[in-house]
Amino acid sequence: TPPMIGAIPFIGCFHKFATNPLKLVRDSYDKVGDAFTLYLMGFKMTFLIGPEAQSVFFRGSDEELSPKEAYRFVTPVFGPGVVYDSPTEVMYEQLRFVKNGLTLAQLKKAVGIISEEAEQFFEEKWGDAGEVDLLTDMNKLTILTASRCLMGQDINKALGQASNLADLYHDLEEGLNPISFFFPNLPLPSFAKRDRARAQVAAIFDSIIKARRQSTEERDDVLQVLMTSKYKDGSVLDDEKIVGLMIGLLFAGQHTSSITSTWTGYYMFNNPEYLAEVMNEIKTIHIDEFNGEINFDGLRKMTRLETIVREVLRLHPPLIFLMRKVMEPVQYKDMTIPAGHLVAVSPSVGMRLDTVFKNANEFDPKRFDAERAEDKQPFSYIAFGGGKHGCPGENFGFLQIKTIWSVLLQKYDLDFGPIPQPDYTNLVAGPKAPCMVKFTRKQKKL
Numbered sequence: 001t002p003p004m005i006g007a008i009p010f011i012g013c014f015h016k017f018a019t020n021p022l023k024l025v026r027d028s029y030d031k032v033g034d035a036f037t038l039y040l041m042g043f044k045m046t047f048l049i050g051p052e053a054q055s056v057f058f059r060g061s062d063e064e065l066s067p068k069e070a071y072r073f074v075t076p077v078f079g080p081g082v083v084y085d086s087p088t089e090v091m092y093e094q095l096r097f098v099k100n101g102l103t104l105a106q107l108k109k110a111v112g113i114i115s116e117e118a119e120q121f122f123e124e125k126w127g128d129a130g131e132v133d134l135l136t137d138m139n140k141l142t143i144l145t146a147s148r149c150l151m152g153q154d155i156n157k158a159l160g161q162a163s164n165l166a167d168l169y170h171d172l173e174e175g176l177n178p179i180s181f182f183f184p185n186l187p188l189p190s191f192a193k194r195d196r197a198r199a200q201v202a203a204i205f206d207s208i209i210k211a212r213r214q215s216t217e218e219r220d221d222v223l224q225v226l227m228t229s230k231y232k233d234g235s236v237l238d239d240e241k242i243v244g245l246m247i248g249l250l251f252a253g254q255h256t257s258s259i260t261s262t263w264t265g266y267y268m269f270n271n272p273e274y275l276a277e278v279m280n281e282i283k284t285i286h287i288d289e290f291n292g293e294i295n296f297d298g299l300r301k302m303t304r305l306e307t308i309v310r311e312v313l314r315l316h317p318p319l320i321f322l323m324r325k326v327m328e329p330v331q332y333k334d335m336t337i338p339a340g341h342l343v344a345v346s347p348s349v350g351m352r353l354d355t356v357f358k359n360a361n362e363f364d365p366k367r368f369d370a371e372r373a374e375d376k377q378p379f380s381y382i383a384f385g386g387g388k389h390g391c392p393g394e395n396f397g398f399l400q401i402k403t404i405w406s407v408l409l410q411k412y413d414l415d416f417g418p419i420p421q422p423d424y425t426n427l428v429a430g431p432k433a434p435c436m437v438k439f440t441r442k443q444k445k446l
């Protein structure tokens with residue numbers, strides 16, 4: 001078996017894990033190597049660090065390494081019978097429906113929606129000059145753009161009478177923290193808030209589905225794909241599952257993207273040479289080549305902004321641990337990871353190894369330029385996971401972040417402070433709040 005760290009019965013190294021999980025994982029890697037087990041409140045969690053060890057995690061079949069068993073704690077948010085809370089075959093089919101909804105045609109359409117929502121958001125909420133908590137505003141903007149891309153205008157109408165979706169999603173997220181992983185139903189105020197928020201979001205989405213069933217208007221968004229998808233046996237998703245999938249999908253893409261947008265701003269403005277390159281891309285691509293229109297082809301050409309976002313995600317992957325439960329013993333080198341262990345990879349630790357990425361703690365977007373391509377080794381770049389459960393929203397996430405920055409950088413001059421410390425208290429890790437940024441409307445068009 002892999003070497004065990006923290007052998008105190010039951011508690012093990014839980015305290016160290018709860019206060020600074022990444023330090024514990026990195027220190028253990030430095031001390032004992034690329035596979036080791038942490039003893040945490042009765043759970044045995046085996047970490048696999050570095051591309052070779054990570055490949056075992058990502059190549060394992062679901063029968064050996066089960067995501068369902070590891071991620072059941074999201075059920076209070078996603079709902080019963082949705083993805084990880086359904087039988088394996090049903091889970092695959094639901095994930096297939098989701099992927100069918102995120103086609104290239106959908107992505108192309110999404111760019112127009114995102115830029116329109118972003119323009120409107122900054123006009124209405126920011127105005128000419130002021131100071132904002134960028135993390136909060138990126139959260140609000142991301143939920144607006146993502147929900148409109150997934151559900152069309154219906155969401156704007158439904159939200160007209162309802163409370164703020166971003167606040168409700170915030171409560172959902174606060175209810176999924178490291179404690180909820182071990183004890184998802186403790187009588188804690190944050191869990192009660194999570195359950196209330198879930199009920200409200202479900203009611204909003206359910207009203208959209210019901211109204212849509214009465215309407216004859218043609219739609220082709222993700223919600224429509226889910227409403228018309230059929231399982232292999234010909235049956236369709238019931239409304240409760242559609243609601244759950246929409247909640248889960250928005251949840252998966254919400255904080256991951258808004259956090260990354262926020263870090264992207266900090267890294268660009270703290271590295272002026274890269275900011276200048278991005279401004280040049282905006283000028284030559286969006287303005288000169290496409291006459292001021294932000295479109296899919298133009299965004300694809302913004303390779304420097306792309307490598308910046310990619311590098312930001314290498315340094316600050318929002319999902320710091322990915323997990324599976326070992327169902328059948330798994331072999332790695334001369335070790336056997338026994339059934340019953342949890343097995344984890346850490347994008348945060350695994351992507352900061354100098355043996356994989358040169359000077360791994362430095363911000364260096366050029367490491368992804370074609371001539372260096374440091375991320376080509378399989379399972380070295382794992383911000384979006386990999387293998388059969390790799391993120392289906394990667395392209396959508398990039399489009400959203402690149403579109404928002406393309407709008408923002410054309411409208412405002414911004415004043416950022418130094419790069420903040422990361423906050424690892426939530427399951428989705430971002431910069432420590434607040435992230436105050438000053439803005440002034442640009443006097444002249446670019």
Ligand code: HEM
Pocket residue numbers: 067095098249250252253254256257260313317318319322323382383384385386388389390391392393394396397398
């Ligand atoms: C910067 C943005 C994003 C990051 C960093 C990110 C990261 C990840 C990672 C690491 C996984 C793998 C989890 C695992 O293997 O345990 C994943 C899975 C997933 N992501 Fe994303 N994600 C992002 C955006 C999105 C968006 C925008 C969507 C939807 C529109 C999305 C939907 C999903 C779904 C449905 C899965 C589960 C796939 C499966 O289990 O087969 N993600 N994401």
